[in-house]
Each structure stands twice: as structure tokens, then as C-alpha cells.
Amino acid sequence: MKKLVIVGGGTGGIMTATQFLKKENVSVTVIEPAEYHYYQPAWTLVGANTYDFEKTKRKMADVMPDGVEWIKEYAETLEPDKNTVILxxxxEVVYDYLVLSPGLVMxxxxxxxxxxxxxxxVVCSNYTDPKHTWEVLKNFKGGNAVFTQPTTPIKCGGAPQKIAYLAADYFKKKGLSDKTNVIFATPGSVIFGVKPVRETLEGVLQRYGMHFKPHYAPIKIDADKKIITFKWSSSAENQCVVNEDKLGETMSGQQFIEMPFDMLHLAPPQKAPDFVRNSVLANDAGWLDVDTGTLQHKKYPNVFGIGDAAALPTAKTGAAIRKQVPVVVENISRLIKDQGIGDKKYNGYSSCPLVTGYGKMVLAEFDYDGNFTPDPKLKQMLIKDSSEEHWRLWVLKKYILPYLYWNKMLKGKDV
Incomplete structure (x- = not known):
């Protein structure tokens, strides 16, 4: 019997374990130290007080599939030359095949x-404590509400702007819009990379009167003075930063902008766990060096990477993992049968449910090439164009997707 070891009890790890338990002649071991499993996509809604945080978590024991060996410890070292994970x-845990799905660390x-x-x-983040985000929003009285993200890859790249839209909507409902500047500052050059979605979001920015600041990379926070410093990150020639007096921006040198804030929400910089970064399985940037189609490691054929820690040029989301797991399961199954890697490949699919206000959402679905790839099943919900705001997409986000996650995805069922 072949031994499959999975590092990580998040979405990718649990889905992979569940699907392999349906196969014969494979024993499955999951290495995961956490006490709880979280449905993190709902944390944006928790931060806006429209979802109960307690409903986003379940005991890891309750989602761990029956029949797996669960090792409740941290992975410390990867030794692929010895087919070993050291805790x-x-x-030492020896394997025939290894699937790495450890997620990211802040x-x-x-x-x-x-x-x-x-x-x-007043400094908060839905990535670490969405309940505190709501406390900050609830107590905000006006001024600069700054939302930003780092230069590193992050879980769900759209999350930092989702809470910005929800905050802008909340301020509007509370009559605070006239004395509030909602600012979204990003190291990127556009609000979103997929054209039809970008066009919708540009309209959302205008509707709320938000200040969009591209090429702003956060580098320093002074919590006492309530000042965040950005580095102007554009390499384009003959461009300059346009300062807006009412935002209180000041220049420090030619590349640095200081901005005062009365509340600050940000996504922290993120990276793969050290046991991945420090291993021979990582590329120069510290991510699992896997083939973008087969998800097989480029040097070690019995090692596969899933999810956020993998070096895949697409958004790091649960929706992406949903499409990656079947590819890995099929490829390992074929290797066990000495059939070699098959033709099934991951095309970079990911999706980002972009909440644009209370009761409104856009669903961005795309592949490696940035093509807009809406799911045909959306027509069953009478959604003609998911690149435009719709209340039914909000229903999908708040009610349907959590149900599918707990009751279908983690049970190994096709969604």
C-alpha cells in the first residue's frame, strides 16, 4: 500500500485527503497542528458586521475525514531526497507521495x-482579526479611512478592496461620507486586472467618491502619529505623484509619501511557511517550485503543491484550490498505477467574489491569461453578467458558498 502524506489541513489538504480515501491501496496521513479550521472567505463580511465569526470556524477534528491518520504537529523540515517530513x-514521517498545501503565514x-x-x-486587518475591523469601523467618526495592501502575493488579492467598498457603504448609511475620505492605495497599477470587472469597479469607486491611489506600496506605519508611509512604486517615466491637499499627503524625498489616517486597514505581507521557504523544494522567491499545469514539483516527481504556497501565477483563493485538487489527485493516482502524468492540467482558474457594498457583489472568474471565465451555472441563478453588480451574487457569497464549502467541497464532492 502506498503512503500519501499531506502537509496542511486547510482547504487543499482536506479536499485531497477526502478524495484519496475513496481510492484503494493508498493510506492517507495529514500533518496539521491547528485546533480549528476556518472558512476565511467570510472574514470580509465579519469585518463589516454582516456575518457571525463563530460560523466561520469548526473544530479540525470535525472536518478531518474519517480514515486518515491525523498527526497534530507542525512540519519542521522537508527532506525530499529521503522522502521524509521531519516534525x-x-x-520523521516517511512517504511515497507528498502533497504540500500549507497555506501562507503573515x-x-x-x-x-x-x-x-x-x-x-485604529489599525486593523480582516486577515488577522476581522472582529477588530468591525470595532474600528463602528467607532469611526470621520477623516481618512485608508485601505491598502503589500507588494507580496496575498490570499485573495481582492479582499483589501472589498472591505473598502463595504466601509464606504457603511459610512454613507451613517451619514459620514461628507467628512470622510475613503482611500484605496495599492502597489498595483489598476483596480483589477480583468477588464470587464475593472470597468465595473471603476464605477464603484466613482459612486462612493473613493480616492484610488495606484503605485502606492506601504513600507512604514507610525501608529502613534497615525501616519502611513508609501513608496511610489511606478517605474514609468515622466510620472509624478498627484497629492491631494484634503488627504494631508506630504512628500518625503522623491519617492516617499506620508499619509495621515484616522483608520487603517491593510493586508499584511505574506509568505510561504519557513519549512517550505528553507527547503530545496522552493524556488528563489520562496514558493513551491511546481509545474503550473500538472502541479508536480519540477525536480521531485512524487511531490505536488496545492494552493497558496505554490508558485502559480494566479490569485490565491479557495476557488483556485477547488480546481487544483482534482488535477493532483488524478496525477498521483496515475503515478501509483505506473501510468505517468496524464493530460489533465490546471489552467490557472481562480475567482474573486468582490463585494461592492451591502447586498451587492461582482464575481471575477479568470485563468492564467486573465481571460474572464464566468461559470455557466450562474445562469441558473438568473445572473446574466457576473462582471456587473448583482444582489444574487451577494446571496451566493453570504449563503450559498459557505454551505457548499462545508457540505460539498470538504466532503470531496464536485462543486
Whole structure:
């Protein structure tokens, strides 16, 4: 019997384990230290007080499939030349096939002052404590509400702007719009890369009167003075930063912008866990060096990578993992039968449910090439164009997707 070891009990790990338990002649081991499993896509809604945080978590024991060997420890070292994972306790776990789906970790030292500021006062993040985000929003009285994201890849790249839209909508409902500047600052050059979605979001920015700041890379937070410093990240020639007096921006040198804030929400810099980054399985940037189609490691054919820690040029979302898992399951199944890698490949599909206000959402679905690829099943919900705002998409986000996640995806069923 072949031994499959999975590192990570998140979406990718549980889905892979569940699907392999249906196959013969494979024993499945999952290495995962966490006590709870979280449905993190709902944390945006928690931060806007429209979803119960307690409903986003379940005990890991309750989602771990029956029949797996669950090792409740941290992976410490990967030794693929020996087909071994060494745990933090020093125990060695040997495998025939390895699937790595460890997710990301927050790099709180990636921005100066972030570690000291995050989760205290008016500095918040849905990525770490969405309940605190709501406290900050609820107590906001006006001024600069700044929303930003780092230069590193992050889970669900659209999440930092979703909460910005929800906040703008909340401020409008509370009569705070006239004395509030909602600012979305990003190191990127556009609000979203997929054209039809971008056009819709540009209209959303205008509707709320939001200040969009492209090429703004956050590098420092002074929580005491309530100032965030950005580096102007554009390499284009003959461009300059346009400062808006009412935002209180000031220039420090030619590349640095200081902006005062009365609330600050940001996605922390993120990276793969150290046991991945420090292993021979990582590329120079610290991500699992896997083939973008087969998800097989480029050097070690019995190792596969799924999800956020993999070096895949697409958005890091649960929707992407939903399409990656079947590819990995089929390829490992074929290798076990000595059939070699098959033709089934991951095309880079990912999706980002972009909440644009209370009761409104856009659903961005796309592939490696940035093509807009809406699911035909959306027509069953009477949604003609998911690149435009629709209340039925909000229903999908708040009610349908969580149900499908807990009751279908984690059970290994096709969704």
C-alpha cells in the first residue's frame, strides 16, 4: 500500500485527503497542528458586521475525514531526497507521495511598525482579526479611512478592496461620507486586472467618491502619529505623484509619501511557511517550485503543491484550490498505477467574489491569461453578467458558498 502524506489541513489538504480515501491501496496521513479550521472567505463580511465569526470556524477534528491518520504537529523540515517530513518534535514521517498545501503565514515584519500597530487602536486587518475591523469601523467618526495592501502575493488579492467598498457603504448609511475620505492605495497599477470587472469597479469607486491611489506600496506605519508611509512604486517615466491637499499627503524625498489616517486597514505581507521557504523544494522567491499545469514539483516527481504556497501565477483563493485538487489527485493516482502524468492540467482558474457594498457583489472568474471565465451555472441563478453588480451574487457569497464549502467541497464532492 502506498503512503500519501499531506502537509496542511486547510482547504487543499482536506479536499485531497477526502478524495484519496475513496481510492484503494493508498493510506492517507495529514500533518496539521491547528485546533480549528476556518472558512476565511467570510472574514470580509465579519469585518463589516454582516456575518457571525463563530460560523466561520469548526473544530479540525470535525472536518478531518474519517480514515486518515491525523498527526497534530507542525512540519519542521522537508527532506525530499529521503522522502521524509521531519516534525517539530523530531519525529520523521516517511512517504511515497507528498502533497504540500500549507497555506501562507503573515509576515508582520515585512512593513516597519506593522507588528506593533496591528490589532491595536485604529489599525486593523480582516486577515488577522476581522472582529477588530468591525470595532474600528463602528467607532469611526470621520477623516481618512485608508485601505491598502503589500507588494507580496496575498490570499485573495481582492479582499483589501472589498472591505473598502463595504466601509464606504457603511459610512454613507451613517451619514459620514461628507467628512470622510475613503482611500484605496495599492502597489498595483489598476483596480483589477480583468477588464470587464475593472470597468465595473471603476464605477464603484466613482459612486462612493473613493480616492484610488495606484503605485502606492506601504513600507512604514507610525501608529502613534497615525501616519502611513508609501513608496511610489511606478517605474514609468515622466510620472509624478498627484497629492491631494484634503488627504494631508506630504512628500518625503522623491519617492516617499506620508499619509495621515484616522483608520487603517491593510493586508499584511505574506509568505510561504519557513519549512517550505528553507527547503530545496522552493524556488528563489520562496514558493513551491511546481509545474503550473500538472502541479508536480519540477525536480521531485512524487511531490505536488496545492494552493497558496505554490508558485502559480494566479490569485490565491479557495476557488483556485477547488480546481487544483482534482488535477493532483488524478496525477498521483496515475503515478501509483505506473501510468505517468496524464493530460489533465490546471489552467490557472481562480475567482474573486468582490463585494461592492451591502447586498451587492461582482464575481471575477479568470485563468492564467486573465481571460474572464464566468461559470455557466450562474445562469441558473438568473445572473446574466457576473462582471456587473448583482444582489444574487451577494446571496451566493453570504449563503450559498459557505454551505457548499462545508457540505460539498470538504466532503470531496464536485462543486
Amino acid at each position: 517539530k518534535s523530531g519525529k 509576515d508582520l515584519d515585512g512593513i516597519e511598525g506593522l507588528r506593533e500597530a496591528l490589532g491595536k487602536g
